[in-house]
Amino acid sequence: MRSWLIGIVVFVAAAAVLVLEIVAGRILAPYVGVSLQTFTGIIGTVLAAIALGAWGGGRLADKHDPRSLLGPVLVGGGLLAVASPALVTMIGPSVPGEDPGTIVVLAFIGFFAPAAVLSMVTPIAGKLMIDSLDTAGSVVGNLSAIGTAGALFGTFVTGFILIASVPSKPITWIVGLVLIVLGIVAVSDKSRQIVVPAILAAMGVFGASAVMAAPCDYETPYSCARVATDPNRASGRVLVLDTFVNSYVDMEDPTYLSSRYALVTDAAIQTLAPEGPLDLAFIGGGGYTLPRMYQATRGGTSTVLELDPALEQISIDDLGLIEGPWLTTTIGDARxxxxxxxxxxxxxxIGDAFSGRSVPWHLTTVEFLTDVRDKLTDRGIYVMNTIDHPPTRFARAEMATIAEVFPYFAVVAPQAYLDREHGGNFVLVGSMVPIDTSAIEALVPEGEIAFSGEAAAGWFAGVAPLRDDFAPVDQMISRP
Incomplete structure (x- = not known):
């Protein structure tokens, strides 16, 4: 086999592994969410596969003619790549959860085998190209450089282009087709008999992958989005992003708020904000529940900072959002x-941005909240939705962060949450004016308690504010 063809094979195989590693985050998201833990589990699983594949490929190349191995390995890796989304879709619903063990198991099921098989390519290629110990170092160095270049290519193309423009399943189809075709080209005379079975196997795997139902109504650049009808309220719609209910919208009554945190947020705003039309900014748009509620009840303007460009269109198409001069949506990272x-x-x-159950860490720090404070009037308020469970390390750290930036602050939650017996949504308030907690409690659902001043400070006592140089939000949040 010509050296240039071997170089292409190594480049493509390395690129394919990184494409699969990146797209794995989106394929796993409907079942385990998106968090630092998710990507840690995926990266660790793929690295283990690379190590095993490199070891196994070297052993095979020493025991068998490497010319007979390269084609079958590429074909096998391509078939496994195409099968990976179907495997995750089949197994994912039976292993729900966001714990590290579940993430690693699902990543292993979907992506360990293709990554391991494709990682056999480089040592097999090395055995093919080394014909003298005098040049062994140069051959190994060249192949390592080519493989690294392929990995970089796969990383940049997938992260910057493919994820934003192509659904995840077709990405695996493209990867698989390229590998299978390249494998057939690389087949030696000794393994020519695999060509017809490989084509038949490819047809079967592609067909099975195509008919497998996707878990998403919309696969956005950042999440798997689904819209469901509330069985108990015909006009109610639920927006689910990955594993997490993001928004509830009543298509006929924009003033209807179904969630506890939304009612508490509104109570804080009713108590502290001036009467009449309001100028509001939202960090995170989701289903645009609160912007349209305030447009219906108070008027004014809403400026929504939303990372995911698809959510605005989903809200228009499926959730009844009617745009107008009152609404401005800015796409991009709110930071x-x-x-x-x-x-x-x-x-x-209003801070309501989430990646799964976590608030993106860079939207939690003193530095970011200082930017928020600068955008408020001299009587302005910041209201933030957070989710945490005992021992509520993140919720208390975020309250400490708000207290570092705002002269007045409060936390509103059920007593059992504040006592660290149970967990859920905590509504945190930072204000430029004093906070009347009794007025807030008069408006919130029964059982909600509002702490401010010394009482709130006692709740987060001993917890340091979050700053850009140390804000381990994913590690601080506890899950049910």
Whole structure:
């Protein structure tokens, strides 16, 4: 086999492994969510596969003619790549959960085998190209460089282009087809008999993958999105992102709020914000539940900072959002886009951005909240939705962070949450004016308690504020 063809094979195989590693995050998301733990589990699983594959490929190359191995290995890796989404879709619903063990198991089921098989390519190629110990170092170095270049290519193309423009299943089809075709080209005379079975196997695997129902209504660049009808309320719609209910919208009554945290958020705003029309900024749009509620009840303007460009269109198409001069949506990371908002321009800023159950860490820090405070009027308030469970390390750290930035602060949650007996949504408030907790408690659902001042400080006592150089949000959040 010509050396240039061997170089292409090594480049493509390495690129394919990284494409699969990146797309694995999106394929696993409907079952285990998206978090630092998710990507840690995927990266660790693929690295283990690379190590095993490199070891196994070297052993095979020493025991068998490497010319007879390269084609079958590429074909096998391609078939496994195509099968990976179907395997995850079949097994995923039976292993729900977000714990590290579940993440690793599902990553192993879907992606260990193709990554391991494709990682056999480089040592087999090395055995093919080394014909003298005098040049062994150069051959190994060249193949390592080519493989690394392929991995970089796969990383950049997938992360910057494919994920944003192509659903995950077709990405695996493209990878699989390229590998199978390249494998057939690389088949030696000794293994020519695999060509017809490989074509038949490819047809079967592609067909099975195509008919497997996708878990998403929409596969956005950032999540698997589904819209469901509330069986108990004909006009109710639920927006689910990955494993997490993101928004509830009543298509006929924009003032209807179904979730506890939304009712508590509204109670804080009713108590602290000025009467009449409001200028609001939202960090995270989701289903646009609160923006349309305030447009219906108070008027004014809503500026939504949303990372996922697909959510606005989903809200229009499936959740009844009617745009108008009152609504501005800015697509991009809120840490950056908030800097373009006018200083002293908003009565209320609402923090409701999530990646799974976690608030993105860079939207939790003193530095970010300082930017938020600068956008508020001299009577403005910041209301933030968080989710945590005992021992509530993150919720208390975020309250400490808000207290570092705002002169007045409060936390609103059921007593059992504040006592660290149970967990769920905590609504945290930072204000430029004093907070009347009794007025908030009069408006919130029964059982909600509002702590401010010394009482709130006692709740987060001993917990340091989050800062850009140390904000381990994913590790601090406890899950049920």
């Amino acid at each position: 950056l886009t908030i800097r373009h908002l006018p200083d002293d321009g908003f009565d209320v800023v």
